Amino acid sequence: MNPFAYTRAEGVSNAVRERASEHTAKFIAGGTNIIDLMKENVERPSRLIDITHLPLATVDEMENGGIRLGALMTNADTAYHPKIAERYPLLSKAILAGASPQLRNMATDGGNLMQRTRCYYFYDVATPCNKREPGSGCSAIEGYNRIHAILGTRDTNQDIHCIATHPSDMCVALAALEAVVNVTGPYGERSIPFAEFHRLPGNTPHIDNTLQDDELITAIDLPARGFPDHYAYIKLRDRTSYAFALVSVAAALELENGRIAEARITLGGVAHKPWRRLDVEAILIDKVPSKGVFQQAADAMLEGAQGFGHNTFKIELAKRAIVRALTEATNLNSL
Known part of the structure; x- marks a missing residue:
């Protein structure tokens, strides 16, 4: 060191x-x-x-009915907070699926957003890695890439510079909930919609997010709608504890008169950022929940996915996970 x-x-x-x-x-x-x-x-x-x-470890009610999480709230305190567990159970479940109790007791919510990929080659300074050293190459593309990305890997020229994935469980839920990240810097404060916080690798894979180097995350705003009645967080991994997701799915739905009135689907473990597509969610709107409709959405969500050998299995795994999450969120098996 x-x-x-x-x-x-x-x-x-x-x-x-x-x-x-x-x-x-x-x-x-x-x-x-x-x-x-x-x-x-x-x-x-x-x-x-x-x-x-x-003084950034607070949970505060907002005038719009949402909740503001201080950036220094620990993951454990957030997951077990009564307001979060009751109003945003999707977030609570996603947090508790991550890491270990010891790490959740230490890790902060702001830090969770900033954590870097667990790509083996990124951590191995003896190997080329565009994320660690731009222009050196990506060892994962031709190497052992079981945990790596299958979506969002190409830049505007259809070149691939990085297939690392974002490791967070919490962020997958925050993306589905449409949270907002509040930051402050030398030039003042600003708010960043969660969908715009993390970024795809493009030709600058060393840049993980849109935060400026001298900005500090101060809080995360959760909107009033928390989808407490119809939600699911599915995490598929090699072991049931202390393992990062091969594929994860956050699903949140509103049902009205037996039909889907609103749908949110976000994937983790498959891209450089939590993966969400509004056009895919639109497929579900006004539909009666069914395995056929869920499969249609799953197929569309994985459109354009590309495996690199060891991780090609993730494409089918992700589709099945989406169907399972939507089935769980709608309680379809009990209908």
Whole structure:
């Protein structure tokens, strides 16, 4: 591990100023990802700015009926908070599907959004990796790619520079709920719709999201609608604990008079960001829930998917997971 300095931020504005004044500094909260990256020599910050003492660990009601999660709320405290468990059970279930109890006790909600891929080649500094070193190549394309992406890998020229996936479970649920990320920086505050926060690799796979280097996540806003009655989070992985998703599905529905009035479907483990398509969700609107309708949506969701050998099985796995999630969300098996 390289030597680094340490600073404890005394306030939000202080933290932002510290980060803006030192380009190679990094924020640290729970440290569940940044420390691993430092140990593997992937990240080499000159300074860690400790933000754990900032007043950003609250759950607040919003005037529009939604809830604001402070960025320093731990994953565990968020998942078990009565308001989240009751009004946003999809989010609670997704969080509890991730990592381990020990990590959820440390990891923060803001940090969860910022965590980096678990691609083996990204962590192995002896191998080429466009995400770690732009222009060096992607070892995963021709290598062992069982956990890698099958969607959103090509840039505008149809070239492929990276097939890494985003590892978060929480973010899959937040994308389905249409959360909003609040950030602050040297030039003020701004709000980023969740769909615009993470990005596809394109020809700049080293850039994970649309956050500026000197901006700090302060809160995550959950809209009033939480889909507490018809939801499902399905996570398919190699073992039932402490494993990242091969495929995950967040499904949230509103039913009216036996028909689907609103539908949200987001996939995890298949792309560089949580994968959602509004045109696919539209297929379900005003339909009576059925396996046939769900299969139609699943087939459309995986349109254009491309496997790279070891991960080709994910295409069919994702389709089946979508049907299963929608079936569970509508309680179709009990009808």
